[in-house]
Amino acid sequence: MSVTAAKGFAAVGLAAGIKPSGDPDLALVRNLGPDFAAAAVFTSNRIKAAPVVWSQQVIKDGSLQAVILNSGGANACTGPDGFADTHSTAERLASELGVGAIDIAVCSTGVIGHRIPVDKITSAVPALVARATEDGGPLAARAIMTTDTVAKQSVQTRNGWTIGAMAKGAGMLAPGLATMLVVITTDAVVNAADLDAALRAATHVTFDRVDSDGAMSTNDTVLLLSSGASGVEADPGEFTEALTTVCSDLARQLVADAEGATHDIAITISGAASEEDAVVVGRSIARNSLFKCAMFGNDPYWGRVLAALGTTQATFDPDAIDVSFNGVLMSSKGFGVPDAEVDISANREIRVDVDLHAGDHAATIWTNDLTYDYVKENAEYLS
Amino acid sequence: MSVTAAKGFAAVGLAAGIKPSGDPDLALVRNLGPDFAAAAVFTSNRIKAAPVVWSQQVIKDGSLQAVILNSGGANACTGPDGFADTHSTAERLASELGVGAIDIAVCSTGVIGHRIPVDKITSAVPALVARATEDGGPLAARAIMTTDTVAKQSVQTRNGWTIGAMAKGAGMLAPGLATMLVVITTDAVVNAADLDAALRAATHVTFDRVDSDGAMSTNDTVLLLSSGASGVEADPGEFTEALTTVCSDLARQLVADAEGATHDIAITISGAASEEDAVVVGRSIARNSLFKCAMFGNDPYWGRVLAALGTTQATFDPDAIDVSFNGVLMSSKGFGVPDAEVDISANREIRVDVDLHAGDHAATIWTNDLTYDYVKENAEYLS
Known part of the structure; x- marks a missing residue:
């Protein structure tokens, strides 16, 4: 070992x-x-x-x-x-x-x-x-x-x-x-x-x-x-x-083993114009506190995914983006799929797939949800 | 009104x-x-x-x-x-x-x-x-x-x-x-x-x-x-x-009135080579989850301030930076001031002053601490 x-x-x-x-x-x-x-x-x-x-x-x-x-x-x-x-x-x-x-x-x-x-x-x-x-x-x-x-x-x-x-x-x-x-x-x-x-x-x-x-x-x-x-x-x-x-x-x-996390989240960006675009978009989602809180709340809130990636300068048409949670298409062409539902509470791992429809490149960024315990550990880990 | x-x-x-x-x-x-x-x-x-x-x-x-x-x-x-x-x-x-x-x-x-x-x-x-x-x-x-x-x-x-x-x-x-x-x-x-x-x-x-x-x-x-x-x-x-x-x-x-916050934090960057540098450095601290958790824990953890600003490309010499909390110099020239102490728990407002010693520009960024209640509100604010 x-x-x-x-x-x-x-x-x-x-x-x-x-x-x-x-x-x-x-x-x-x-x-x-x-x-x-x-x-x-x-x-x-x-x-x-x-x-x-x-x-x-x-x-x-x-x-x-x-x-x-x-x-x-x-x-x-x-x-x-x-x-x-x-x-x-x-x-x-x-x-x-x-x-x-x-x-x-x-x-x-x-x-x-x-x-x-x-x-x-x-x-x-x-x-x-x-x-x-x-x-x-x-x-x-x-x-x-x-x-x-x-x-x-x-x-x-x-x-x-x-x-x-x-x-x-x-x-x-x-x-x-x-x-x-x-x-x-x-x-x-x-x-x-x-x-x-x-x-x-x-x-x-x-x-x-x-x-x-x-x-x-x-x-x-x-x-x-x-x-x-x-x-x-x-x-x-x-x-x-x-x-x-x-x-x-x-x-x-x-x-x-991330501090206080309840979910591991794999954010895969496909259809990107470049690998760098895919990474930039993935990171913008991975770092968004509101998205991370929604994951902790087991809410497949695709709107926060779009709001996060909208802050980047990556190549995409806002009206062409698809967002899936655990393989279920929740949002297509920039707005919600009627009656789409997915339960993301059951497993520790959550897959978020975003298709930018802007090219052939892809990348996966791993992150965690933002939880009470994350705040607790990092508020108490004193200098 | x-x-x-x-x-x-x-x-x-x-x-x-x-x-x-x-x-x-x-x-x-x-x-x-x-x-x-x-x-x-x-x-x-x-x-x-x-x-x-x-x-x-x-x-x-x-x-x-x-x-x-x-x-x-x-x-x-x-x-x-x-x-x-x-x-x-x-x-x-x-x-x-x-x-x-x-x-x-x-x-x-x-x-x-x-x-x-x-x-x-x-x-x-x-x-x-x-x-x-x-x-x-x-x-x-x-x-x-x-x-x-x-x-x-x-x-x-x-x-x-x-x-x-x-x-x-x-x-x-x-x-x-x-x-x-x-x-x-x-x-x-x-x-x-x-x-x-x-x-x-x-x-x-x-x-x-x-x-x-x-x-x-x-x-x-x-x-x-x-x-x-x-x-x-x-x-x-x-x-x-x-x-x-x-x-x-x-x-x-x-x-x-920020969601669930217990502290308002004014991060003032002075001695910057440009106003843009001051803003970039201030934001890097304001967005650092570890820094924000430390503020919730009332810990004037200047090391997290330095770790945050070290991620930027702003002009500075890492060994020339001063960091103060509520006017008390906690770190000078990149390392801790012996026996420096400050209690930041008493007031809602915390002042963090960073002198980059790299120029004459300054900017103040306002942010909040990261708390249990922030996570709670944003985990429960369902889509």
């Missing part, structure tokens, strides 16, 4: 005392080789946490030996001291592993604006390294949880090689990733450039299309590490396909 | 049976002259309700005799039949007043996607005209309410002339106006071109900067009518100033 499903990786999670609750809060994923190729994508938020700034630098040579991840503190908006904390963390782990700090990526998640207890992290590094095992993936996945209610893991195996992955994130999932940490490992033989291309292709149609609340985190990171331990060179097309499957599975798990 | 504070206008509101509750739901504002100049601004949503499409046409000649407004149904996304309903409404009132339908503006508000009971409206037109009086403004303001808890009215008087106004809107207030109907009257002598210029200048810095939930309505309309009944020609600068004061007052009233 998880990041140790692929050969050539050791992992672990433990409680270092960062979280006052005493829950696990520190994780290690170590590449045992023989290859050490790596790629990453990061948040597009211009306010970047210290670990993001650090990891963006160390990934530049396409190589990583290990990733250290903490929950219980985002180390974002912490200034030069916060960056020094990340640096110390990487140096301490590098020293323990006998490698350079430039081979260590760092990820953090939690509340913004507070220093992390770096002494607790560096003190725990020897135990972290000593306890990491080739079946420790689930422990690592557990240790990176914040408001997550379940650990997220995914595995795909192809001809002689495997991709394994873990993720954390719940709510606050947004375009270009958000409060989301993902570590993906593979034992396929893939060079850094191909890892990078595959990762960008996979995230573009998966994590980038999850839009839970329109927010975007300071800390989002997706890392992909290859050990080459299978000795099998992966076909690039097949590798990208398998990686996309893993990312799609994790993205669905993130949506399913 | 209201639209009859200015001389030369008659108004009324009554219950025409559109709302099942039996509450007032139909209003008339009639210009008694001698001038009939008018101007208007409408929603920028591309999905426009039938009355918006109609009113956009009839305002083109810069002249109106009357406005008829109904609550209890938006007449949006109702197709050609819905447009015919608006047309019939205007024709019936025009016939009763002995003018052309081209002199009648129509406004509707309520649920999207259903036909309005046009027979009830046209049947009520004779009573509407008969009962309209020069002190009937408050009755009209009452009849256009939907989820509003109070009627919104505002009056400004200058040297010999008056501006009076009414508005409806609660929540769903967004850029470029939203689910907001406003009728403003004046007895100043102002021609249609000057009315138009003043109205655009005033709405640009008032209604356009209220952003309650990022949604934008299909029906938003702001109408300005001049009777010239004071006989006093208004100085253009003074007229724009007074009109801006009225619009600002109404915008504040709309925010104060």
Whole structure:
């Protein structure tokens, strides 16, 4: 399972005392080789946490030996001291592993604006390294949880090689990733450039299309590490396909665990003049608070779908649009279908299909409903 | 008070049976002259309700005799039949007043996607005209309410002339106006071109900067009518100033009555490289669900302010930004001020000041917190 499903990786999670609750809060994923190729994508938020700034630098040579991840503190908006904390963390782990700090990526998640207890992290590094095992993936996945209610893991195996992955994130999932940490490992033989291309292709149609609340985190990171331990060179097309499957599975798990949600909503825009138009229209609906409240109320209120997409500049004729809920056409050519009815209360998943009748492109955006519990969790998750 | 504070206008509101509750739901504002100049601004949503499409046409000649407004149904996304309903409404009132339908503006508000009971409206037109009086403004303001808890009215008087106004809107207030109907009257002598210029200048810095939930309505309309009944020609600068004061007052009233809100929040961005940058940054914060939940939780979580503005492309150095809550500097140069504390729970109004240190421009955006009651109202306001 998880990041140790692929050969050539050791992992672990433990409680270092960062979280006052005493829950696990520190994780290690170590590449045992023989290859050490790596790629990453990061948040597009211009306010970047210290670990993001650090990891963006160390990934530049396409190589990583290990990733250290903490929950219980985002180390974002912490200034030069916060960056020094990340640096110390990487140096301490590098020293323990006998490698350079430039081979260590760092990820953090939690509340913004507070220093992390770096002494607790560096003190725990020897135990972290000593306890990491080739079946420790689930422990690592557990240790990176914040408001997550379940650990997220995914595995795909192809001809002689495997991709394994873990993720954390719940709510606050947004375009270009958000409060989301993902570590993906593979034992396929893939060079850094191909890892990078595959990762960008996979995230573009998966994590980038999850839009839970329109927010975007300071800390989002997706890392992909290859050990080459299978000795099998992966076909690039097949590798990208398998990686996309893993990312799609994790993205669905993130949506399913979004803070306080009662519905997962797949908004599919078809008949768009371009893929970008489809994405823009899908996002405008996914971010509309009134639409999201209607979904919570189990009301297939197609009028709010039209009102939301009307705010975009995408190509369409307002009098040519069809809107369906769970396959039932509720609105056609811009107004309601007489006597159309659909019960969307029964299942957690709701499908909203919008046909713009303006072209041949399509895209699906995933989001959630807006609920009392979303407000409660985010009003009480204090800084 | 209201639209009859200015001389030369008659108004009324009554219950025409559109709302099942039996509450007032139909209003008339009639210009008694001698001038009939008018101007208007409408929603920028591309999905426009039938009355918006109609009113956009009839305002083109810069002249109106009357406005008829109904609550209890938006007449949006109702197709050609819905447009015919608006047309019939205007024709019936025009016939009763002995003018052309081209002199009648129509406004509707309520649920999207259903036909309005046009027979009830046209049947009520004779009573509407008969009962309209020069002190009937408050009755009209009452009849256009939907989820509003109070009627919104505002009056400004200058040297010999008056501006009076009414508005409806609660929540769903967004850029470029939203689910907001406003009728403003004046007895100043102002021609249609000057009315138009003043109205655009005033709405640009008032209604356009209220952003309650990022949604934008299909029906938003702001109408300005001049009777010239004071006989006093208004100085253009003074007229724009007074009109801006009225619009600002109404915008504040709309925010104060936003659905389920417990805080009104004034987000002022200063030190921006341009006014547009200031508006973009202010909106990014105003629309951030996590920030809005933190405000509901009375948590001056400046990290969410930075995370929100980091998603924009405005000019700034992330390490140069200051954030204050109610005048207390909480974060400076991108990280927290040690031991800074502020209690934002005491007052309904919260001031968030962000200094980008990137220029000399500023703007204020008004919004609300995101609460249980917002979700409840919008989940239960069924289509």
